[in-house]
Amino acid sequence: MSPPPHQTQLPDWDGLKLRVRTLIGSHRVMIFSKSYCPYCNKVKELFRSLGVEYYALELDVTADGPSIQQVLVELTNQRTVPNVFVNGRHVGGCDSTFQAYQNGSLQKLLGDSKDAEPYEYDLIIIGGGSGGLACSKEAAVLGKKVMVLDYVVPTPLGTSWGLGGTCVNVGCIPKKLMHQAALLGQALQDSRKYGWQYEEQVKHNWEIMVEAIQNYISSLNWGYRVSLREKSVTYLNSYGEFVEPHKIKATNRKGQVTYHTAETFVLATGERPRYLGIPGAKEYCITSDDLFSLPYCPGKTLVVGASYVALECAGFLAGLGLDVTVMVRSILLRGFDQEMAEKVGAHMETHGVKFIRKFVPSQVEKLEEGMPGRLKVTAKSTEGPEVFEGEYNTVLIAIGRDACTRNIGLETIGVKINEKNGKVPVNDEEQTNVPYVYAIGDILDGKLELTPVAIQAGKLLARRLYGGSSTKCDYINVPTTVFTPLEYGSCGLAEERAVEEYGKQNLEVFHNLFWPLEWTIPERDNNTCYAKIICSKHDNNRVIGFHVLGPNAGEVTQGFAAAIKCGLTKELLDETIGIHPTCAELKQGGTNWMQVTSGAVQALVSRLNHSKTSK
Known part of the structure; x- marks a missing residue:
């Protein structure tokens, strides 16, 4: 029977209390939620990332939702949602649930900790670059059991390298040393005006330079391995891939597979050079990943791109006496001050580097084998029907870098990435949307791609996780330098x-x-x-x-x-x-x-x- 007009039917409080208690008692994880509440969604994401099933009652779409919320107030003295219960015990709201996760009490509530299988490691870091190594060593110093997985997928030409990441092997270190080689060439020219006299014709030997630089890099690779061993960090030269929450698959060069678990993970996979999607790009072109260990002088070189990598490489190659041309799609040094960028370009042009503006390659063909060989490049104008054709010994592609995040199983555990660039969104503590997964270095969405930044972030992250620190990495006013000739x-x-x-x-x-x-x-x-x-x-x-x-x-x-x-x-x-x-x-x-x-x-x-x- 319907209630008389203008009368409100009173809730069946005893029935509602019984319903609430039944919901709490019959579900391992019970979340009283509201569908639009971001804090509720955050808690649900936590349990999903842990692989734990939960039942959520959305109070805003349930007819007696307000009344159930009032019952919860009487039961828990909590007026807000989410209101979380685990195995019948009240945990609380969003902050309380995450605090329980961080101190381990949530995991104990979810199951008998004596019966639960312990994690093999406290921390597993995927990536052995500057940031990952800094984080691993700091965590080890703070008494944690740490593993580092590092694996370099060879370039299309087969180039690979040792422990230390991009900066040490194919970035900052060899770049600065080759830049120094070019500066020494300039110094030789200047020296005559300062009174130095020499009769012998001066020329540069590419092979001697590369051998010396690679020997130095090898010493750094070895030093990193020794440092990890001294701090009792386990190092695997294996490719890491998530297969389930808190569990990772490691595959070495021989295809041998092992599995490892950890309470916390740090993504430090870095980036690799992007290739042009044109015929001949991967077959015949090189990137900065190949250049610094190239066993022969590249000869007449076309550098495609106007990034800092492109201009730095073009600059030191020209400084070593090579014929160098830079093909630019739009502007120089995107993201940097454009007045300064144009002055950098003008100086390079004055000193022999040629620029082809507003063109992009459409095809690269091999004309002749050799070390170097001979290549034909066809390019199209970005502003009209014009077509450019040129012959070079080497084509170096430096059009940007892609984050190494798409093939490591992040989708398996629910870690979100920016689909446009593959980078990982994090909060101000480098934490991803999955609470036990963090990220540092070049793969962070909207952050600086600089080695010292990754090192600082890695150290501070370890101290926050295991040392009681609250200091966060400051990404503001970070200095940098582009090592072009000027x-x-x-x-x-x-x-x-x-x-x-x-x-x-x-x-x-x-x-x-x-x-x-x-x-x-x-x-x-x-x-x-x-x-x-x-x-x-x-x-x-x-x-x-x-x-x-x-x-x-x-x-x-x-x-x-x-x-x-x-x-x-x-x-x-x-x-x-x-x-x-x-x-x-x-x-x-x-x-x-x-x-x-x-x-x-x-x-x-x-x-x-x-x-x-x-x-």
Whole structure:
């Protein structure tokens, strides 16, 4: 019978209490939830990642949901959702559930810990690059049982390498050493003006350089293995792939498979170069993964791309005396300050590097075998019907890098990735959407792809997990340097980014051309080195962007980075007394920033050195 008009049927409180108690008692995990609640979804994701079944009652779509929530208030004194029960015991809301997971009490509630099979390791790290190694060693020092899995999938040409990741083997280390080889060639040219006399014709031997660099890298590989062994970290040269929650499959080069479990995992798989999807790309072209151990001089080289990897490689190859051309689809050094990027390109062009702008390759064909052989490249204009054809000994592709996340079983355990770029979204503690899985390094979505950042993040993550620390990695105002022939150091915002964030009218930009004293005697590049700072007008002219082109730019930038971290202002910069004569010295007063090191160009620089609100 329906209730009389204008009367409300009172809830059957005894029946509701019995229903709630029955739900709690008949389900291993019972979650009282609301379908739109993000905290409820987060808790459900936790149990899914643990491979634990749960029953969720969505109170917002249940007819007597409000009444059930009132029963829960009386039962638990908790008014919010999610309201979680495990094996009949009240756990609490989202924060309480995650806290129970972190301290292990949730796992004990889920089953008798005496009967449960313990994890083999406290921590397994997938990836033996700089970040993964730093994290593993720190965790081991803090008393945890740690395993590192590291496996290099060979390039299409068969190139592989040892422990240490991209930076050590095919990145920062060999790149800087080859850059140094090119600088020595320039120094030889300069030396005649300084009085050095030599009759023997100077030429470069590629094989000797590569052998020396590879010998040094091999010593680093061995040193990393020794360091892991000394800290009792288990190292497997095996490919890691998740097969179920907390369990990973490891396959070595011989195809032998082992399985390992851990309470926590860290993804540190890094990135690998991206190939063009055109005929002949993988068959005949190389990437930076191949270049640094190439057993023969590459000869006449086409570099495809305008990334920092592309320009650095083109720069040192040209510095070694090779014929080098760079094919650019759009802009140089995307993501960097574009005024500085164009100056880098202009300097390279002045020193013999040729640029083909607004073209992309469409086919690479082999014309002749050899070491190097001979290749034909066909390219299409990005702005019209024009077609370019050229012959080269080597084609180096440097168009970007892809995260190594798509073939390690992340979908099996529910770890989400950005489908567009394969990178892993994390919170401010490098934690993925699956609570026991973390990620560091180049694979992080929206973070910096720099070796020191990965190292710092790895160390701090281990300290938070096992050392009671709460310190997080700071990704703001991280300095970096592009080792092109004219080095480019930066810290903070590019001018384009600063305009986006602050608005043109709120910025003051100071800039300066300078001439390194060392370059005056050889009389070279007397109006090329350049620096600028970008300041926030309404924040006491605080420096929010620092950019410098010149020799030893990395060494110069490092010191300024510390000052910027401390809130450097233009006034403090002007008050700082510089070291004379250096490229980094400062000039007090006015709007001058970089002290001129040569009286011969004082007049030129004084005219060019001025402040500007916008360009």
